[in-house]
Amino acid sequence: MDWSDSGYLALSALNVKNGYIDPLADAHYGDEKLYRKWMSGRELKKGQVLFTTEAPMGNVAQVPDDNGYILSQRTVAFETKEDMMTNDFLAVLLKSPLVFNNLSALSSGGTAKGVSQKSLKGLSITVPLDIDEQQKIGSFFKQLDETIALHQ
Structure with missing residues (x-):
């Protein structure tokens, strides 16, 4: 790729950390x-959930703003259906040990474990159908993460 000194930050598995973006x-x-070439029609939106598929697998962060980012190597962005799941709840869910263990079982590779987008589609989990309940759970854990980050 032809990278620039400035412009739109490319989000890869190396700068998507667990809970935040390291620019x-x-x-x-x-x-x-x-x-425009890479993101036209698939622009990332504030709050959208990012997930690293390998090296390392399983880091989760949310897009911090609407400044525009390029989705790069080994990172996927989830698009939720707002009437079925909230972004905050999805982020909490993907960070949970249960989901991480299920994804590890679906992963491949020796030293650097990775999970394909096809394998992600095969992930089966149980979630509350009530959007208000998801919102409360997601907000609680997001606030808890922010409080922990402030104390660190």
């Missing part, structure tokens, strides 16, 4: 042309 870790930027 300094392996930072690559794309210009407007590269952004």
Whole structure:
């Protein structure tokens, strides 16, 4: 890829950390042309859930703003149906040990475990159908994560 010195940050498995985006870790930027080529019609929105599929597998963060990002290597973004699941709840769910263990069982590779997008589609989990309940759970854990981060 033709990277730039500034522009749209490319989100890869190296700068999607567990709970936040590290803009300094392996930072690559794309210009407007590269952004439109890779993201046109699939622009990331604030709150959208990101998941690293390998090296490391299982880091979860949410898009912090609407500044525009390029989705790069080994990272996927989930699009939720707002009437079925909230982004905050999905982020909590993907960070849970139960889901991580299920994904580990679906993963492949020796030293660097990875899970394919096809395997992600095979993940089966039980979730509350009530959106209000999901909202409360997601908000609680998001606030808890923020409180822990402040104390660290």
